[in-house]
Amino acid sequence: MTTQTIRGRRAFLKTAGATSAVLALDALVPAWARSMEVLTNASGTDGQPLIFDLAIREQDFDIAGGRGNAMTINDSVPGPLLEWYEGRDVVLNVTNHMRHSTSIHWHGILLPFEMDGVPGVTFRGIDPGTTFQYRFPVKQSGTYWYHSHSGLQEQSGVYGPLVIHPEARDPVKFDRDYVVMLSDWTFEDPHKVLAKLKKMSDYYNFQQFTLKDLYGMDEMSASEAWAKKIAWDRMRMMPTDIADITGATYTYLMNGLHPAGNWTGLFNPGERVRLRFINGSAMSYFNVRIPGLPMTVVAADGQNVQPVETDEFQIGVAETYDVIVEPGPNEAYTVMAESMDRSGYAAGTLATRPGARSAIPALRKRPLLTMVDMGMDMGGMSMQDEAAVSAAGGSMSDMGHEGHDMGAGGHAMAMADSAGPIVARHGPDTHGPGNISVAQVQRDRLGERGTGLADAGHRVLVYTDLKRFDDDFDSRIPEREIELHLTGHMERYMWSFDGKQFHEVDGPIEFHYGERLRLTMVNDTMMNHPIHLHGMWMELENGHDEKIPRKHTINLMPASRVSALIAADAPGRWAFHCHLLYHMDMGMFRVVHVS
Amino acid sequence: MRKITATVLLLATSQAWSYEPAGTPEDWPNPIPDQKPFWMVLSDRLETRFADEVDTYVWDLQGWYGGDFNRLWIKTEGEGEQGESPENAELQALFSRRFAPFWDWQLGVRHDFEPNPTRSHLVIGLQGVVPYEFEWDSALFVSDEGDVTARIEAEYDLRITQRLIVQPRLELNAAGADVPELGLGSGLNSTELGIRVRYEFKREFAPYIGVSWEKLYGETADFSRLDGEPTSVTSLVIGIRAWF
Numbered sequence: 001m002t003t004q005t006i007r008g009r010r011a012f013l014k015t016a017g018a019t020s021a022v023l024a025l026d027a028l029v030p031a032w033a034r035s036m037e038v039l040t041n042a043s044g045t046d047g048q049p050l051i052f053d054l055a056i057r058e059q060d061f062d063i064a065g066g067r068g069n070a071m072t073i074n075d076s077v078p079g080p081l082l083e084w085y086e087g088r089d090v091v092l093n094v095t096n097h098m099r100h101s102t103s104i105h106w107h108g109i110l111l112p113f114e115m116d117g118v119p120g121v122t123f124r125g126i127d128p129g130t131t132f133q134y135r136f137p138v139k140q141s142g143t144y145w146y147h148s149h150s151g152l153q154e155q156s157g158v159y160g161p162l163v164i165h166p167e168a169r170d171p172v173k174f175d176r177d178y179v180v181m182l183s184d185w186t187f188e189d190p191h192k193v194l195a196k197l198k199k200m201s202d203y204y205n206f207q208q209f210t211l212k213d214l215y216g217m218d219e220m221s222a223s224e225a226w227a228k229k230i231a232w233d234r235m236r237m238m239p240t241d242i243a244d245i246t247g248a249t250y251t252y253l254m255n256g257l258h259p260a261g262n263w264t265g266l267f268n269p270g271e272r273v274r275l276r277f278i279n280g281s282a283m284s285y286f287n288v289r290i291p292g293l294p295m296t297v298v299a300a301d302g303q304n305v306q307p308v309e310t311d312e313f314q315i316g317v318a319e320t321y322d323v324i325v326e327p328g329p330n331e332a333y334t335v336m337a338e339s340m341d342r343s344g345y346a347a348g349t350l351a352t353r354p355g356a357r358s359a360i361p362a363l364r365k366r367p368l369l370t371m372v373d374m375g376m377d378m379g380g381m382s383m384q385d386e387a388a389v390s391a392a393g394g395s396m397s398d399m400g401h402e403g404h405d406m407g408a409g410g411h412a413m414a415m416a417d418s419a420g421p422i423v424a425r426h427g428p429d430t431h432g433p434g435n436i437s438v439a440q441v442q443r444d445r446l447g448e449r450g451t452g453l454a455d456a457g458h459r460v461l462v463y464t465d466l467k468r469f470d471d472d473f474d475s476r477i478p479e480r481e482i483e484l485h486l487t488g489h490m491e492r493y494m495w496s497f498d499g500k501q502f503h504e505v506d507g508p509i510e511f512h513y514g515e516r517l518r519l520t521m522v523n524d525t526m527m528n529h530p531i532h533l534h535g536m537w538m539e540l541e542n543g544h545d546e547k548i549p550r551k552h553t554i555n556l557m558p559a560s561r562v563s564a565l566i567a568a569d570a571p572g573r574w575a576f577h578c579h580l581l582y583h584m585d586m587g588m589f590r591v592v593h594v595s
Numbered sequence: 596m597r598k599i600t601a602t603v604l605l606l607a608t609s610q611a612w613s614y615e616p617a618g619t620p621e622d623w624p625n626p627i628p629d630q631k632p633f634w635m636v637l638s639d640r641l642e643t644r645f646a647d648e649v650d651t652y653v654w655d656l657q658g659w660y661g662g663d664f665n666r667l668w669i670k671t672e673g674e675g676e677q678g679e680s681p682e683n684a685e686l687q688a689l690f691s692r693r694f695a696p697f698w699d700w701q702l703g704v705r706h707d708f709e710p711n712p713t714r715s716h717l718v719i720g721l722q723g724v725v726p727y728e729f730e731w732d733s734a735l736f737v738s739d740e741g742d743v744t745a746r747i748e749a750e751y752d753l754r755i756t757q758r759l760i761v762q763p764r765l766e767l768n769a770a771g772a773d774v775p776e777l778g779l780g781s782g783l784n785s786t787e788l789g790i791r792v793r794y795e796f797k798r799e800f801a802p803y804i805g806v807s808w809e810k811l812y813g814e815t816a817d818f819s820r821l822d823g824e825p826t827s828v829t830s831l832v833i834g835i836r837a838w839f
Contacts, residue, residue, distance in 0.1 A: 101624070120626035121617050151628070196798075198633040199838065203798050210754040233728040236697055434663065436696050489696060491724065494629075494663040501663070503630045508618040573618060575626065587629035591617045 036255045036263070038163050038177035038276070039083055049089035049135070052082060054104065056126075056148070056158060057097045063157075064251035064258045068187045071098065071148070071156040078181050078256050078280060079146070079160025086141040086167040092134040094126060101125040104134070105149040105534070105575075106162065107318060108302050108552035111136040113572025116534055118149045121575050121591055125150055141166035142302025143276040143320045145181070152190035154581055155282040159183065163276065164302075171469065172298045174274035174324055178265040182277065182315070182337050182346050184250040184284040185258075194582055197244060197493045204246045207343065207366040208238060231371070235437065237526060239369040240341075241490060242451060244527075244582065245283045247344025252284065254337060254346040262357065263348035265335075269328035273350065274298075275335070276322050279315045282581035285340035285528060285555075287314050287453060288321075290333050290350070291361055295323035297461060301551045303537075304469035313461035314340065314450030316530035316555035318579040321461075325350070332356035340451055340528070342366050367452025372419040373526050375426070375439030375559030418454065420445040423561050424522075431499025431524065435487040438524045439559035446542045448557065451528055464542045466549040473539075473546035474567050478518040481563075482509065486523045486531070486556060486578070486588070494586050495578060501587025508593035509576065511568035520563040523556040529583065530555050533592065535574040538564035553579055568594050634660040635838060640791075642834025643677070644807060648825060650677040653834075659691065666691040668701060673709065684708040687718055698723035705736060712776060714738045725749070743771035744779070755792075760801070764789040773814060778822070780814020793836050801836045 054073050061070035063077055073079025084090050096102045103125050105117040115136045119125030126132040141164040148158035161179040186193060196203045209229050216222030232239045255263040267273050275295075277288060289295075289312040296309045299322035307324075315321055315337075327333050332351040339345060342363045349357050424442040431438065446463040453460045488495040495501070511517065519538065523529060530553050537550040541563045548565070556562055571594050578588035617626055640655040655672040668691045673684035689703030701720035707713055720734035733747040746768050753761045766787040770779045791805030809828045811819050816826040 118626060120619060120624045124623055149626075195633055199635040200798060206757045208754055208757060210756050212756070230727070234726045236724050236726060236728055433693050433695050433698075489663075491697070492663055492693075501629045502616050502627055503625070505616045507616065585627050585629065587627070589627050589629070591619075591626075593618050 036081055036161065036179040036181065037265070038081070038179060038274075039165075047088065049091045050084060051091045052093070054079065054092060054094045055097055056094065056102050056104075058099070058156075061157070063256070064185045064187070064253065065260060066187060068185070069156070069189075071102075071153050071158045073104075073158060073160055076256070077157035077159075077185075078183065079158070081179055082146065082160065082162045084138045084162065084164045086138055086164055089135065089137050093131050094134065095131040096126045096128055099128055100153075101127055101150055102153060102158065103132075103148055103150045104146050104158075106134075106144070106146050107532075108142075108144040108320075109136075109162075110139050110535065110537075110570065113535060113570065113574060116572075116574065118534065118575045121573050138164055140164060140302065141170075142299055142304070143179070143278060143322050144302050145278045145280050145318075145320070147280065149575070152194065152282070152581060152585065154280075155184075155186065155190040155193075157185075159280040161276070161278050161280070171304060172274065172322070172324065173272060175271040176265070176267055177274045177276070179255065179276045179278065180263075180265075180335060180348070181253075181255050182279050182281060182284075182286050182288075183253045183256075184245070184281040184339075185253055186245070186249045186251070188249055190282075193245060193249065194493075194585065197582060201244070201490050201493050202238065202241070204244065204248045205238070205240060206246065206248050207240050207242075207341065209240060228368070232369075235374065237374075237436065237490065240366065241369065241527065242341035242367055243284060243339065243343065244490075244493075244580070246341055247339060250284065250339070250344060252281075252286075252337065252339055252344050252346035254335065254348040257348065259345065259347040259360065263335075264354055264356075265348070265350050266354065267327050267350055267352060269352065271326070273325050273327060274322060275325060276320065277315055278320045279317050281317050283317065285314060285316050285450070285530075286337040286346065287312060287340060287450070288335070288337045289313075290325060290335050291358075292330060293325045293327055293333050293350075294459075295325055297465070298322050298324055300466050300549055301553060303550045305549055306467040306469055306547070308461070308465045308467075309459070310461040310465070311458035312453065312456060314453060314555075316528065316553060316579075317581075318530050318532055318553040319551075319555065330358065332358040334358045334360050336361055338363060340367070342452070364452075369451070369526055369558065370419075372443065373451075373558035375437065375441055375524070375526075377440045418448075419443055420448050420560070426522075426524070429499075431485060431487045431496075434489055434492075434494055434496055434501065435499045435524065436489050436491070437526065438485075439522060439561075441559070442522055442561035443559060444562075445557040445560040446540070446562065450555075451557065463540065463555075464544075466540070466542060467544045467547040468549045471546070473548070474516060474565075475546060476516040476567075478516045478565055480512075480515060481518040481520055483520045483522065484509075484590075486521060486525055486529050488525050488527075488583070488588065490525075490527075493582075495583040495588035497588060497590055502589040503587070505590065508573060508591040511566070511592055511594040513568055513571050513594050515568045517566050517568060518563050519566055520561065521554075521556055522561045523558055526558045528555055528557055529588070530579040531577070532579045533566070533574065533576050535570040535572065535592075536566055536568065536594075538566055540564050570594055630662060632661050634658065637838040639836060640672075640834055641837070642803075642832045644830035644832050646828050646830040648828070651675060651830070652677060653832075661691075664693045666699070668703070681709050683710060689718060689720060691720075691722065695723075697725075701734070710777065714740065714742075714777075716744075728752070740774075742774045742777075742779075744774075745769045745771075758795045760793050760795065762789075762791045762793065762803075762805075764791065770815075775818070778815065778818040780812075780816075780818065783812050784815035785809065785811050789832065791832065791834075791836075799838050803832075803834055803836055805832045806830070807832050 636658040657670040675681035687705040689701040705716040716736040793801040793803035
């Protein structure tokens with residue numbers, strides 16, 4: 001039937017026509033035994049659809065050094081690495097062995113909307129005891145992932161990596177290829193986690209301001225700390241609110257393994273190793289670095305970008321980055337993924353032999369949000385004044401330590417100096433009682449380092465580093481602009497767009513089929529939000545004209561204004577939401593209707 | 596006629612379809628449960644007080660159920676001498692509506708089971724968070740006898756460490772007119788300032804120790820003196836703050 005070589009571990013994969021005697025059982029291989037190595041010499045020219053059987057179960061499961069109640073795909077967390085081939089159809093039979101309805105969404109994949117797997121938007125979901133068959137042509141290549149779009153199942157383990165081999169020659173050259181899937185695990189019932197946040201939104205934050213800060217015993221002076229505390233208390237918000245759910249309950253996983261489990265990717269010195277980082281977390285951003293190894297970013301969100309070398313990158317929830325590293329001469333390098341709030345980390349090793357390890361770097365100091373994150377107007381400066389301050393450049397830097405701001409005077413200005421330019425101001429609409437704050441001044445922060453990385457003493461990837469690789473820009477002028485504001489209420493733990501939770505809106509956002517439009521988003525909140533559009537690319541307007549990168553998930557820094565171009569070429573209903581799972585669940589969700 | 600009705604119904608239904616947030620058939624599930632109600636029960640103060648004259652106990656519990664905008668609140672508080680039945684005991688049931696980002700208005704009833712004579716009140720309240728992070732709970736009470744009283748409570752959390760928290764608390768009580776049978780004078784009639792230090796073994800469970808200064812004013816103080824009771828009391832308080 002097929003001559004394709006398939007390794008035994010790829011059990012769930014069978015070709016069309018193959019009978020039930022399907023290849024050996026990956027299902028029985030525990031997560032810790034899997035390497036997440038991608039087939040390197042795979043070819044997808046067979047022409048037959050690839051068939052995958054995925055079974056979703058709820059079970060007691062060994063994970064994160066303990067035993068918890070997990071929802072698994074083919075008895076593992078993460079689910080199996082799916083490898084597809086551009087130009088070849090896939091058939092996915094997803095069977096629900098649980099008592100609850102479930103679903104699988106193919107994150108970042110262009111497909112007919114009925115196959116997108118979002119209950120209540122594209123289909124009814126997969127009922128207990130039934131199988132849903134997904135079938136669609138694969139029209140792209142790169143690194144993606146898949147996950148449940150039902151309730152909080154993603155937090156319980158229903159997610160897995162997805163790699164699509166390109167039809168044409170891969171412009172990226174490498175000798176080894178690994179998926180590095182990052183995620184967050186809790187032994188608590190996710191519904192209880194959500195209920196706790198509803199009752200006490202800082203429940204998991206154990207990095208709050210204390211007397212120690214206020215006595216100047218920590219990283220800032222007492223006066224600076226008091227100014228900061230008073231300014232944030234006045235706003236009824238916290239500068240330490242970096243992550244809603246933290247290492248207080250999470251164990252951070254790399255390919256399903258906690259740091260002691262030490263996921264290891266083997267290499268021979270001199271090899272080029274491709275690492276496909278996927279952030280499959282429910283709620284956690286990570287700062288990723290490999291001490292001693294520069295990383296060359298070659299793809300973002302599955303799409304090739306012009307290679308750019310860096311030492312660290314921040315990966316938002318649901319984003320993917322492919323990097324090339326050339327490890328050597330050491331026998332081991334630590335792959336460090338520190339949670340953005342620095343309450344914990346996932347870590348693994350690139351090594352020449354199993355068991356070799358390198359030191360795990362200490363967690364750095366907790367980051368704090370700034371007045372820029374607050375969208376504050378600095379001392380009532382006008383846009384022109386501030387531009388003048390920015391233009392004055394270095395003259396401000398002696399007025400305060402950059403990256404440590406406070407409510408008043410020179411420090412604030414120095415801070416504003418290092419921040420992106422103000423590009424707009426907020427109108428009078430404060431988005432109603434479901435929203436706490438608005439970004440009075442909105443900045444273009446695409447050139448800024450991610451939250452907490454301003455002071456990192458090495459190169460850090462920023463969004464403006466990303467330039468698309470291919471010459472396939474759609475140069476049509478956008479006919480229309482849609483502006484959406486990211487809003488919410490941390491204390492009540494309600495999240496929304498334009499101050500409206502999903503259930504409050506009276507219909508989908510309408511895109512006209514065939515149009516080219518600009519989606520402008522403003523983050524009125526003080527947190528980062530990874531915004532994901534299903535079914536169509538968002539081309540991030542980061543100043544590179546016809547080289548702007550395509551993304552399925554765009555992180556919006558606090559108080560930032562971001563725009564993306566969209567070709568509305570996929571008819572149907574598509575989910576559009578914040579990919580922080582609990583934010584989505586509490587209302588930061590819309591449906592886009594293309595017709 | 597029937598046909599027209601059917602057509603109108605059909606139109607109405609299709610209208611309902613198109614106004615659904617997801618634009619999907621009505622019998623499809625909701626993609627997200629953002630209307631789901633939650634609930635909480637909080638025992639803010641559950642304490643024993645040790646003072647020169649007499650040792651007492653105090654409870655102050657509240658709970659809510661509902662969505663992000665509309666909630667049902669139940670509040671109860673009271674006090675009594677150790678080993679005795681309560682001298683004051685009240686229960687409130689309130690409908691609460693968020694009207695501004697940090698503020699709910701509340702409307703409902705309060706019943707005082709103690710002291711005698713018992714009273715029922717209409718309650719108009721304002722609860723929320725004041726800038727600078729003070730938790731605020733205030734209410735105006737109109738009793739079935741027409742008496743008008745008011746109460747304001749404010750609390751602030753200051754962290755010594757991530758788990759050790761100092762909480763200053765201020766309560767003010769006032770009345771619109773004398774209510775001799777309850778021993779209340781008009782105007783500001785009592786204040787209570789407290790400082791409590793709690794340790795959060797878990798966020799949900801925190802024993803505390805603290806000091807409370809109660810003081811009576813004006814005619815309320817006079818009424819108290821007539822009864823041979825003190826007009827100011829300083830107590831050591833030991834209690835538990837807990838929620839679930």
